[in-house]
Amino acid sequence: MRKVIVILAVMLANFFVEAQVKTPQASPAAKVEQVVGLTNIQIDYSRPSAKGRTVYGDLVPFGKNWRTGANANTTISFSENVKVCGKDLAKGKYALYTTPKADSWDIIFYTDTNNWGLPEVWDEVKVALRVTVKPETLSKSVESFSIFLNNLSNDSGVLELSWERTIVSVPFTVPTQEAAMKSIEKTLAGPSAGDYFAAAQYFYQTNGDLNKALSWVNSAVSLSPKDKDVPYWYLRLKSLIQAKLGDKKGAIQTAKLSLEGAIKEGNADYEKMNKDSIAEWSK
Structure with missing residues:
Protein backbone atom coordinates (compact mmCIF):
# COMPACT_ATOMS: atom_id res chain seq x y z
CA MET A 1 0.00 0.00 0.00
CA ARG A 2 2.82 2.38 0.91
CA LYS A 3 4.51 1.64 -2.42
CA VAL A 4 1.29 2.56 -4.27
CA ILE A 5 1.04 5.86 -2.38
CA VAL A 6 4.64 6.73 -3.28
CA ILE A 7 4.00 5.96 -6.97
CA LEU A 8 0.85 8.10 -6.96
CA ALA A 9 2.73 10.97 -5.31
CA VAL A 10 5.45 10.85 -7.97
CA MET A 11 2.82 10.76 -10.75
CA LEU A 12 1.01 13.76 -9.27
CA ALA A 13 4.28 15.69 -8.92
CA ASN A 14 5.14 15.03 -12.56
CA PHE A 15 1.65 16.08 -13.60
CA PHE A 16 1.89 19.43 -11.83
CA VAL A 17 5.36 20.09 -13.26
CA GLU A 18 4.18 19.35 -16.79
CA ALA A 19 0.87 21.14 -16.31
CA GLN A 20 2.31 24.56 -15.51
CA VAL A 21 0.18 27.22 -17.16
CA LYS A 22 1.93 29.35 -19.77
CA GLU A 178 41.23 53.25 -34.14
CA ALA A 179 40.15 49.60 -33.83
CA ALA A 180 40.81 48.94 -37.52
CA MET A 181 44.32 50.42 -37.31
CA LYS A 182 45.13 48.31 -34.26
CA SER A 183 43.98 45.20 -36.13
CA ILE A 184 45.97 46.14 -39.23
CA GLU A 185 49.14 46.90 -37.26
CA LYS A 186 48.85 43.68 -35.26
CA THR A 187 48.31 41.57 -38.38
CA LEU A 188 51.14 43.20 -40.35
CA ALA A 189 53.48 42.84 -37.37
CA GLY A 190 53.07 39.07 -37.59
CA PRO A 191 52.45 36.48 -34.86
CA SER A 192 53.15 37.43 -31.24
CA ALA A 193 55.34 35.53 -28.80
CA GLY A 194 52.18 34.01 -27.33
CA ASP A 195 51.03 32.85 -30.76
CA TYR A 196 54.35 31.08 -31.41
CA PHE A 197 54.31 29.53 -27.93
CA ALA A 198 50.75 28.21 -28.40
CA ALA A 199 51.64 26.69 -31.78
CA ALA A 200 54.77 25.03 -30.40
CA GLN A 201 52.88 23.69 -27.39
CA TYR A 202 50.18 22.21 -29.62
CA PHE A 203 52.70 20.44 -31.85
CA TYR A 204 54.56 19.10 -28.80
CA GLN A 205 51.39 17.81 -27.15
CA THR A 206 50.04 16.20 -30.34
CA ASN A 207 53.33 14.67 -31.56
CA GLY A 208 53.50 17.04 -34.50
CA ASP A 209 56.64 18.16 -36.32
CA LEU A 210 59.03 18.76 -33.41
CA ASN A 211 61.52 20.70 -35.54
CA LYS A 212 58.74 23.18 -36.36
CA ALA A 213 57.76 23.24 -32.69
CA LEU A 214 61.37 24.04 -31.72
CA SER A 215 61.52 26.80 -34.34
CA TRP A 216 58.29 28.32 -33.04
CA VAL A 217 59.27 28.21 -29.38
CA ASN A 218 62.61 29.84 -30.32
CA SER A 219 60.61 32.60 -32.01
CA ALA A 220 58.52 32.98 -28.86
CA VAL A 221 61.69 33.32 -26.81
CA SER A 222 63.23 35.86 -29.20
CA LEU A 223 60.04 37.98 -29.27
CA SER A 224 59.80 38.18 -25.48
CA PRO A 225 60.19 41.73 -24.11
CA LYS A 226 63.87 42.65 -23.92
CA ASP A 227 63.46 44.40 -20.57
CA LYS A 228 62.07 41.28 -18.90
CA ASP A 229 63.23 37.73 -18.27
CA VAL A 230 62.14 35.15 -20.85
CA PRO A 231 59.04 33.45 -19.38
CA TYR A 232 60.19 30.30 -17.62
CA TRP A 233 57.26 28.34 -19.08
CA TYR A 234 58.52 29.16 -22.58
CA LEU A 235 61.92 27.75 -21.61
CA ARG A 236 60.31 24.72 -19.98
CA LEU A 237 58.51 23.88 -23.23
CA LYS A 238 61.71 24.40 -25.24
CA SER A 239 63.60 21.99 -22.98
CA LEU A 240 60.91 19.33 -23.38
CA ILE A 241 61.01 19.66 -27.17
CA GLN A 242 64.83 19.48 -27.18
CA ALA A 243 64.75 16.35 -25.03
CA LYS A 244 62.16 14.73 -27.28
CA LEU A 245 64.38 15.49 -30.27
CA GLY A 246 67.27 13.72 -28.51
CA ASP A 247 69.24 16.86 -27.58
CA LYS A 248 69.45 16.15 -23.85
CA LYS A 249 72.49 18.38 -23.36
CA GLY A 250 70.65 21.35 -24.83
CA ALA A 251 67.51 20.39 -22.90
CA ILE A 252 69.42 20.47 -19.60
CA GLN A 253 70.88 23.89 -20.34
CA THR A 254 67.44 25.28 -21.19
CA ALA A 255 65.82 23.61 -18.18
CA LYS A 256 68.38 25.26 -15.90
CA LEU A 257 67.36 28.66 -17.27
CA SER A 258 63.69 27.77 -16.72
CA LEU A 259 64.56 26.63 -13.20
CA GLU A 260 66.21 29.98 -12.42
CA GLY A 261 63.11 31.82 -13.61
CA ALA A 262 60.75 29.57 -11.64
CA ILE A 263 62.77 30.06 -8.43
CA LYS A 264 62.87 33.82 -9.00
CA GLU A 265 59.08 33.94 -9.46
CA GLY A 266 58.41 31.52 -6.60
CA ASN A 267 56.70 28.85 -8.74
CA ALA A 268 57.32 25.63 -6.81
CA ASP A 269 55.59 23.43 -9.42
CA TYR A 270 57.89 24.51 -12.26
CA GLU A 271 60.88 24.35 -9.92
CA LYS A 272 60.16 20.70 -9.16
CA MET A 273 59.38 19.78 -12.78
CA ASN A 274 62.64 21.29 -13.99
CA LYS A 275 64.70 19.64 -11.25
CA ASP A 276 63.10 16.27 -12.01
CA SER A 277 63.73 16.66 -15.75
CA ILE A 278 67.36 17.72 -15.26
CA ALA A 279 67.94 14.68 -13.03
CA GLU A 280 66.32 12.37 -15.61
CA TRP A 281 68.19 13.80 -18.61
CA SER A 282 71.52 13.71 -16.73
CA LYS A 283 71.48 9.92 -16.39
Whole structure:
Protein backbone atom coordinates (compact mmCIF):
# COMPACT_ATOMS: atom_id res chain seq x y z
CA MET A 1 0.00 0.00 0.00
CA ARG A 2 2.82 2.38 0.91
CA LYS A 3 4.51 1.64 -2.42
CA VAL A 4 1.29 2.56 -4.27
CA ILE A 5 1.04 5.86 -2.38
CA VAL A 6 4.64 6.73 -3.28
CA ILE A 7 4.00 5.96 -6.97
CA LEU A 8 0.85 8.10 -6.96
CA ALA A 9 2.73 10.97 -5.31
CA VAL A 10 5.45 10.85 -7.97
CA MET A 11 2.82 10.76 -10.75
CA LEU A 12 1.01 13.76 -9.27
CA ALA A 13 4.28 15.69 -8.92
CA ASN A 14 5.14 15.03 -12.56
CA PHE A 15 1.65 16.08 -13.60
CA PHE A 16 1.89 19.43 -11.83
CA VAL A 17 5.36 20.09 -13.26
CA GLU A 18 4.18 19.35 -16.79
CA ALA A 19 0.87 21.14 -16.31
CA GLN A 20 2.31 24.56 -15.51
CA VAL A 21 0.18 27.22 -17.16
CA LYS A 22 1.93 29.35 -19.77
CA THR A 23 0.57 32.79 -20.58
CA PRO A 24 2.03 35.66 -22.60
CA GLN A 25 3.89 38.42 -20.78
CA ALA A 26 2.19 41.78 -20.51
CA SER A 27 5.50 43.41 -21.48
CA PRO A 28 7.35 40.88 -23.65
CA ALA A 29 11.15 40.74 -23.58
CA ALA A 30 13.10 41.97 -26.58
CA LYS A 31 16.73 42.02 -27.66
CA VAL A 32 18.59 44.25 -30.10
CA GLU A 33 22.01 43.15 -31.36
CA GLN A 34 23.91 45.33 -33.78
CA VAL A 35 27.47 45.74 -35.01
CA VAL A 36 28.34 49.37 -35.68
CA GLY A 37 31.67 49.57 -37.42
CA LEU A 38 33.69 47.16 -35.27
CA THR A 39 31.71 47.67 -32.06
CA ASN A 40 29.17 45.12 -30.81
CA ILE A 41 26.12 46.66 -29.15
CA GLN A 42 23.42 44.66 -27.36
CA ILE A 43 20.22 45.93 -25.75
CA ASP A 44 17.89 43.83 -23.58
CA TYR A 45 14.57 45.30 -22.52
CA SER A 46 10.85 44.67 -22.02
CA ARG A 47 8.16 46.31 -24.14
CA PRO A 48 5.07 47.68 -22.34
CA SER A 49 2.11 48.78 -24.49
CA ALA A 50 0.06 51.95 -24.21
CA LYS A 51 -3.34 50.19 -24.28
CA GLY A 52 -5.23 53.47 -24.67
CA ARG A 53 -3.42 55.19 -21.79
CA THR A 54 -1.64 58.50 -21.89
CA VAL A 55 2.01 57.56 -21.49
CA TYR A 56 4.31 60.53 -20.90
CA GLY A 57 3.18 62.92 -18.22
CA ASP A 58 0.78 60.30 -16.80
CA LEU A 59 1.76 56.60 -16.91
CA VAL A 60 5.38 57.76 -17.02
CA PRO A 61 5.50 60.98 -14.95
CA PHE A 62 7.56 63.92 -16.10
CA GLY A 63 10.61 64.82 -14.03
CA LYS A 64 11.09 61.39 -12.43
CA ASN A 65 13.57 58.64 -13.23
CA TRP A 66 12.09 55.86 -15.35
CA ARG A 67 13.28 52.30 -15.86
CA THR A 68 12.96 52.87 -19.64
CA GLY A 69 10.74 49.89 -20.34
CA ALA A 70 9.27 47.37 -17.92
CA ASN A 71 10.27 44.58 -15.53
CA ALA A 72 14.02 44.13 -14.94
CA ASN A 73 16.64 46.68 -15.96
CA THR A 74 16.82 47.70 -19.57
CA THR A 75 20.51 47.12 -20.31
CA ILE A 76 22.85 48.22 -23.06
CA SER A 77 26.38 46.96 -23.61
CA PHE A 78 29.25 48.17 -25.79
CA SER A 79 32.28 46.08 -26.74
CA GLU A 80 34.43 49.20 -27.23
CA ASN A 81 34.71 52.64 -25.68
CA VAL A 82 32.20 54.97 -27.33
CA LYS A 83 31.08 58.59 -27.27
CA VAL A 84 27.45 59.41 -26.52
CA CYS A 85 26.41 62.94 -27.48
CA GLY A 86 30.12 63.66 -27.73
CA LYS A 87 30.88 62.45 -24.19
CA ASP A 88 33.09 59.46 -23.36
CA LEU A 89 31.52 56.21 -22.17
CA ALA A 90 33.74 53.25 -21.34
CA LYS A 91 32.99 49.85 -22.86
CA GLY A 92 30.84 47.61 -20.68
CA LYS A 93 27.26 46.92 -19.68
CA TYR A 94 24.91 49.55 -18.26
CA ALA A 95 21.36 49.90 -17.03
CA LEU A 96 19.62 52.46 -19.23
CA TYR A 97 17.53 54.90 -17.22
CA THR A 98 15.82 58.07 -18.40
CA THR A 99 14.19 61.15 -16.91
CA PRO A 100 11.44 62.23 -19.34
CA LYS A 101 10.38 65.87 -19.35
CA ALA A 102 8.06 67.80 -21.63
CA ASP A 103 10.89 69.60 -23.43
CA SER A 104 13.99 67.47 -22.66
CA TRP A 105 15.07 63.98 -21.57
CA ASP A 106 18.01 62.91 -19.45
CA ILE A 107 19.58 59.66 -20.66
CA ILE A 108 21.45 57.85 -17.87
CA PHE A 109 23.97 55.01 -18.16
CA TYR A 110 24.10 53.35 -14.73
CA THR A 111 26.79 50.84 -13.80
CA ASP A 112 24.61 48.65 -11.53
CA THR A 113 22.51 46.41 -13.78
CA ASN A 114 21.12 44.06 -11.12
CA ASN A 115 17.95 45.91 -10.18
CA TRP A 116 14.31 45.19 -10.87
CA GLY A 117 13.45 48.51 -12.42
CA LEU A 118 14.89 51.46 -10.50
CA PRO A 119 17.42 50.91 -7.67
CA GLU A 120 15.94 51.03 -4.18
CA VAL A 121 18.58 53.62 -3.33
CA TRP A 122 19.84 55.78 -6.18
CA ASP A 123 23.64 56.15 -6.12
CA GLU A 124 24.94 59.05 -8.18
CA VAL A 125 28.43 57.53 -8.05
CA LYS A 126 27.11 54.70 -10.27
CA VAL A 127 26.08 57.13 -13.00
CA ALA A 128 28.72 56.53 -15.67
CA LEU A 129 27.22 59.14 -17.98
CA ARG A 130 24.23 61.46 -18.16
CA VAL A 131 23.31 63.33 -21.33
CA THR A 132 20.33 65.51 -22.25
CA VAL A 133 18.47 65.33 -25.56
CA LYS A 134 15.32 66.85 -27.04
CA PRO A 135 12.20 64.72 -27.62
CA GLU A 136 10.41 64.89 -30.96
CA THR A 137 6.76 64.32 -31.89
CA LEU A 138 5.90 61.43 -34.18
CA SER A 139 3.26 61.69 -36.88
CA LYS A 140 1.99 58.21 -36.02
CA SER A 141 1.48 56.66 -32.59
CA VAL A 142 3.69 53.72 -31.49
CA GLU A 143 1.67 51.25 -29.40
CA SER A 144 4.55 49.28 -27.83
CA PHE A 145 7.67 50.85 -26.36
CA SER A 146 10.52 50.36 -28.84
CA ILE A 147 14.28 50.75 -28.83
CA PHE A 148 16.17 50.77 -32.14
CA LEU A 149 19.66 51.49 -33.43
CA ASN A 150 19.33 53.50 -36.61
CA ASN A 151 21.21 55.83 -39.01
CA LEU A 152 24.18 53.48 -38.93
CA SER A 153 27.56 54.21 -40.48
CA ASN A 154 31.03 52.79 -39.91
CA ASP A 155 31.61 55.37 -37.21
CA SER A 156 28.26 56.27 -35.70
CA GLY A 157 24.62 55.53 -35.06
CA VAL A 158 21.56 56.76 -33.22
CA LEU A 159 19.88 55.09 -30.25
CA GLU A 160 16.14 55.70 -30.64
CA LEU A 161 13.47 55.34 -27.94
CA SER A 162 9.91 55.61 -29.25
CA TRP A 163 6.50 55.18 -27.64
CA GLU A 164 3.11 56.76 -28.15
CA ARG A 165 3.76 59.97 -30.16
CA THR A 166 7.28 60.63 -28.76
CA ILE A 167 10.71 59.67 -30.09
CA VAL A 168 14.02 60.42 -28.41
CA SER A 169 17.23 60.17 -30.45
CA VAL A 170 20.63 59.72 -28.79
CA PRO A 171 23.60 59.99 -31.20
CA PHE A 172 26.78 58.03 -30.52
CA THR A 173 30.09 57.40 -32.23
CA VAL A 174 32.32 54.32 -32.18
CA PRO A 175 36.14 54.07 -32.55
CA THR A 176 36.13 52.17 -35.83
CA GLN A 177 39.25 53.74 -37.34
CA GLU A 178 41.23 53.25 -34.14
CA ALA A 179 40.15 49.60 -33.83
CA ALA A 180 40.81 48.94 -37.52
CA MET A 181 44.32 50.42 -37.31
CA LYS A 182 45.13 48.31 -34.26
CA SER A 183 43.98 45.20 -36.13
CA ILE A 184 45.97 46.14 -39.23
CA GLU A 185 49.14 46.90 -37.26
CA LYS A 186 48.85 43.68 -35.26
CA THR A 187 48.31 41.57 -38.38
CA LEU A 188 51.14 43.20 -40.35
CA ALA A 189 53.48 42.84 -37.37
CA GLY A 190 53.07 39.07 -37.59
CA PRO A 191 52.45 36.48 -34.86
CA SER A 192 53.15 37.43 -31.24
CA ALA A 193 55.34 35.53 -28.80
CA GLY A 194 52.18 34.01 -27.33
CA ASP A 195 51.03 32.85 -30.76
CA TYR A 196 54.35 31.08 -31.41
CA PHE A 197 54.31 29.53 -27.93
CA ALA A 198 50.75 28.21 -28.40
CA ALA A 199 51.64 26.69 -31.78
CA ALA A 200 54.77 25.03 -30.40
CA GLN A 201 52.88 23.69 -27.39
CA TYR A 202 50.18 22.21 -29.62
CA PHE A 203 52.70 20.44 -31.85
CA TYR A 204 54.56 19.10 -28.80
CA GLN A 205 51.39 17.81 -27.15
CA THR A 206 50.04 16.20 -30.34
CA ASN A 207 53.33 14.67 -31.56
CA GLY A 208 53.50 17.04 -34.50
CA ASP A 209 56.64 18.16 -36.32
CA LEU A 210 59.03 18.76 -33.41
CA ASN A 211 61.52 20.70 -35.54
CA LYS A 212 58.74 23.18 -36.36
CA ALA A 213 57.76 23.24 -32.69
CA LEU A 214 61.37 24.04 -31.72
CA SER A 215 61.52 26.80 -34.34
CA TRP A 216 58.29 28.32 -33.04
CA VAL A 217 59.27 28.21 -29.38
CA ASN A 218 62.61 29.84 -30.32
CA SER A 219 60.61 32.60 -32.01
CA ALA A 220 58.52 32.98 -28.86
CA VAL A 221 61.69 33.32 -26.81
CA SER A 222 63.23 35.86 -29.20
CA LEU A 223 60.04 37.98 -29.27
CA SER A 224 59.80 38.18 -25.48
CA PRO A 225 60.19 41.73 -24.11
CA LYS A 226 63.87 42.65 -23.92
CA ASP A 227 63.46 44.40 -20.57
CA LYS A 228 62.07 41.28 -18.90
CA ASP A 229 63.23 37.73 -18.27
CA VAL A 230 62.14 35.15 -20.85
CA PRO A 231 59.04 33.45 -19.38
CA TYR A 232 60.19 30.30 -17.62
CA TRP A 233 57.26 28.34 -19.08
CA TYR A 234 58.52 29.16 -22.58
CA LEU A 235 61.92 27.75 -21.61
CA ARG A 236 60.31 24.72 -19.98
CA LEU A 237 58.51 23.88 -23.23
CA LYS A 238 61.71 24.40 -25.24
CA SER A 239 63.60 21.99 -22.98
CA LEU A 240 60.91 19.33 -23.38
CA ILE A 241 61.01 19.66 -27.17
CA GLN A 242 64.83 19.48 -27.18
CA ALA A 243 64.75 16.35 -25.03
CA LYS A 244 62.16 14.73 -27.28
CA LEU A 245 64.38 15.49 -30.27
CA GLY A 246 67.27 13.72 -28.51
CA ASP A 247 69.24 16.86 -27.58
CA LYS A 248 69.45 16.15 -23.85
CA LYS A 249 72.49 18.38 -23.36
CA GLY A 250 70.65 21.35 -24.83
CA ALA A 251 67.51 20.39 -22.90
CA ILE A 252 69.42 20.47 -19.60
CA GLN A 253 70.88 23.89 -20.34
CA THR A 254 67.44 25.28 -21.19
CA ALA A 255 65.82 23.61 -18.18
CA LYS A 256 68.38 25.26 -15.90
CA LEU A 257 67.36 28.66 -17.27
CA SER A 258 63.69 27.77 -16.72
CA LEU A 259 64.56 26.63 -13.20
CA GLU A 260 66.21 29.98 -12.42
CA GLY A 261 63.11 31.82 -13.61
CA ALA A 262 60.75 29.57 -11.64
CA ILE A 263 62.77 30.06 -8.43
CA LYS A 264 62.87 33.82 -9.00
CA GLU A 265 59.08 33.94 -9.46
CA GLY A 266 58.41 31.52 -6.60
CA ASN A 267 56.70 28.85 -8.74
CA ALA A 268 57.32 25.63 -6.81
CA ASP A 269 55.59 23.43 -9.42
CA TYR A 270 57.89 24.51 -12.26
CA GLU A 271 60.88 24.35 -9.92
CA LYS A 272 60.16 20.70 -9.16
CA MET A 273 59.38 19.78 -12.78
CA ASN A 274 62.64 21.29 -13.99
CA LYS A 275 64.70 19.64 -11.25
CA ASP A 276 63.10 16.27 -12.01
CA SER A 277 63.73 16.66 -15.75
CA ILE A 278 67.36 17.72 -15.26
CA ALA A 279 67.94 14.68 -13.03
CA GLU A 280 66.32 12.37 -15.61
CA TRP A 281 68.19 13.80 -18.61
CA SER A 282 71.52 13.71 -16.73
CA LYS A 283 71.48 9.92 -16.39
